[in-house]
Amino acid sequence: xxxxxxxxxxxxxxxxxxxxxxxxxxxxxxxxxxxxxxxxxxxxxxxxxxxxxxxxxxxxxxxxxxxxxxxxxxxxxxxxxxxxxxxxxxxxxxxxxxxxxxxxxxxxxxxxxxxxxxxxxxxxxxxxxxxxxxxxxxxxxxxxxxxxxxxxxxxxxxxxxxxxxxxxxxxxxxxxxxxxxxxxxxxxxxxxxxxxxxxxxxxxxxxxxxxxxxxxxxxxxxxxxxxxxxxxxxxxxxxxxxxxxxxxxxxxxxxxxxxxxxxxxxxxxxxxxxxxxxxxxxxxxxxxxxxxxxxxxxxxxxxxxxxxxxxxxxxxxxxxxxxxxxxxxxxxxx
Amino acid sequence: xxxxxxxxxxxxxxxxxxxxxxxxxxxxxxxxxxxxxxxxxxxxxxxxxxxxxxxxxxxxxxxxxxxxxxxxxxxxxxxxxxxxxxxxxxxxxxxxxxxxxxxxxxxxxxxxxxxxxxxxxxxxxxxxxxx
Ligand SMILES: Nc1nc2c(ncn2[C@@H]2O[C@H](COP(=O)(O)OP(=O)(O)OP(=O)(O)O)[C@@H](O)[C@H]2O)c(=O)[nH]1
Ligand SMILES: [Mg+2]
Numbered sequence: 443x444x445x446x447x448x449x450x451x452x453x454x455x456x457x458x459x460x461x462x463x464x465x466x467x468x469x470x471x472x473x474x475x476x477x478x479x480x481x482x483x484x485x486x487x488x489x490x491x492x493x494x495x496x497x498x499x500x501x502x503x504x505x506x507x508x509x510x511x512x513x514x515x516x517x518x519x520x521x522x523x524x525x526x527x528x529x530x531x532x533x534x535x536x537x538x539x540x541x542x543x544x545x546x547x548x549x550x551x552x553x554x555x556x557x558x559x560x561x562x563x564x565x566x567x568x569x570x571x572x573x574x575x576x577x578x579x580x581x582x583x584x585x586x587x588x589x590x591x592x593x594x595x596x597x598x599x600x601x602x603x604x605x606x607x608x609x610x611x612x613x614x615x616x617x618x619x620x621x622x623x624x625x626x627x628x629x630x631x632x633x634x635x636x637x638x639x640x641x642x643x644x645x646x647x648x649x650x651x652x653x654x655x656x657x658x659x660x661x662x663x664x665x666x667x668x669x670x671x672x673x674x675x676x677x678x679x680x681x682x683x684x685x686x687x688x689x690x691x692x693x694x695x696x697x698x699x700x701x702x703x704x705x706x707x708x709x710x711x712x713x714x715x716x717x718x719x720x721x722x723x724x725x726x727x728x729x730x731x732x733x734x735x736x737x738x739x740x741x742x743x744x745x746x747x748x749x750x751x752x753x754x755x756x757x758x759x760x761x762x763x764x765x766x767x768x769x770x771x772x773x774x775x776x
Numbered sequence: 777x778x779x780x781x782x783x784x785x786x787x788x789x790x791x792x793x794x795x796x797x798x799x800x801x802x803x804x805x806x807x808x809x810x811x812x813x814x815x816x817x818x819x820x821x822x823x824x825x826x827x828x829x830x831x832x833x834x835x836x837x838x839x840x841x842x843x844x845x846x847x848x849x850x851x852x853x854x855x856x857x858x859x860x861x862x863x864x865x866x867x868x869x870x871x872x873x874x875x876x877x878x879x880x881x882x883x884x885x886x887x888x889x890x891x892x893x894x895x896x897x898x899x900x901x902x903x904x905x906x907x
Contacts, residue, residue, distance in 0.1 A: 458810070469829055469832075469860075470861070472832035473832055475832065477784075479781075480780060532879060539807070542806065542807045542809045543781075544807060544808060544810050544811060545802060545811045545812065546802060546806045546812050547814065548813060548814050549832075550813055550814075550815060550827060551814055551815055551816040554815070554816070554818070554819070554823065557819070557826055557827065558822050558823070558826065564827075564830050565831060566811075566813050566831060568781070568811045575846075588838070605860040639893040682848065719864060754845060
């Protein structure tokens with residue numbers, strides 16, 4: 443289409459974008475997300491204004507190994523949630539290639555059934571080098587999609603276990619997706635990811651080994667409970683999220699019910715406040731880290747000091763910890 | 777921090793079930809540092825444009841193989857107008873007779889790459905024309 447004279451990515455002020463997106467304008471929301479992904483000053487300006495409009499959405503995280511069926515599950519979950527009259531937003535994070543900096547975002551392809559539904563907003567996101575299964579901007583992006591007025595925001599992240607548990611800081615309800623017969627359950631226990639899961643799904647329950655997998659997970663949950671004294675007992679449930687015959691898809695209504703039950707548990711008591719406070723704490727930490735780094739690197743710029751520090755560390759005369767201590771003393775006057 | 781990435785929607789349009797070409801282009805664009813949203817096959821014009829809106833895409837790349845390009849392209853252009861996407865690059869690739877290139881450009885397509893065009897020319901075109 444014919445180019446317009448104004449470079450559009452800078453055409454809207456953060457203030458305008460916020461006003462439009464809280465009235466539900468999806469184009470304004472889409473641009474706002476691009477701004478915060480960029481991580482420059484206008485994005486910061488936008489988020490400052492947006493925090494005044496805290497959303498009331500349910501935020502649900504779906505995490506699990508590559509190919510475990512997260513997107514297929516979300517596709518059917520959207521269907522159930524829409525039939526209940528809820529507006530749904532989805533953020534699907536895929537990894538950025540460390541070599542090229544590019545990314546192939548393939549989750550959206552599984553949500554095709556909703557491609558014409560105005561009550562569904564879907565955004566694909568590249569992780570852009572941030573670890574933890576999430577992109578650095580994900581927490582801001584979720585806030586934007588909440589502010590649009592969505593009742594539910596679903597976050598899909600790749601989590602192979604290990605330390606990819608950042609999802610817990612963004613999501614109120616965490617769903618862990620496992621599959622039978624891949625030793626996934628053992629992996630999950632080792633990685634401690636079990637502690638973050640409010641609901642554990644054994645997807646691909648049509649495959650061999652599903653029963654065994656379910657039973658061993660149930661045992662683990664109950665064993666863990668004895669020492670945790672938790673109010674919420676993590677649910678373990680089977681699902682089939684994709685099949686050549688659509689009538690074989692099952693367990694999705696139960697999964698949505700379990701998510702809603704967990705939300706009621708959070709909201710009927712004080713647990714929701716703890717979850718929200720944890721999230722803000724995490725956000726505060728991230729912003730602090732980024733801003734301090736910016737201040738320091740700006741101060742070092744052109745002084746040649748950074749290079750000298752690196753050299754000194756390489757030559758064994760000092761170490762990163764001492765360097766940072768020294769630098770912080772000068773720049774932050776602590 | 778402060779990174780600007782080119783976001784591209786890649787989709788097949790129409791009823792033929794071949795998306796090899798589209799996939800190859802998608803992964804090449806990724807290797808050149810772009811963020812590519814791959815939509816796969818059997819997309820409708822409305823679905824593609826809604827994806828472009830939600831994703832705040834810079835470029836829409838369509839792939840045709842079985843002679844439906846003159847049917848679907850005007851529908852896509854109409855949808856783009858309806859949503860005010862007058863600043864998004866629309867490029868088309870695939871196999872069609874050479875005389876259709878001009879026809880599609882007149883419809884509002886920015887550039888056309890016929891089967892056999894080097895993918896490097898697609899990449900050059902995108903990087904030179906976005907923003
Ligand atoms: N047999 C069987 N296959 C399934 C099931 N759910 C999903 N699949 C298949 O598993 C593959 C991966 O599904 P996705 O939904 O893309 O999985 P994902 O976890 O989102 O994958 P990534 O986003 O790439 O990590 C697809 O080929 C699905 O058709 C299931 O319940 N049973
Ligand atoms: Mg997926």
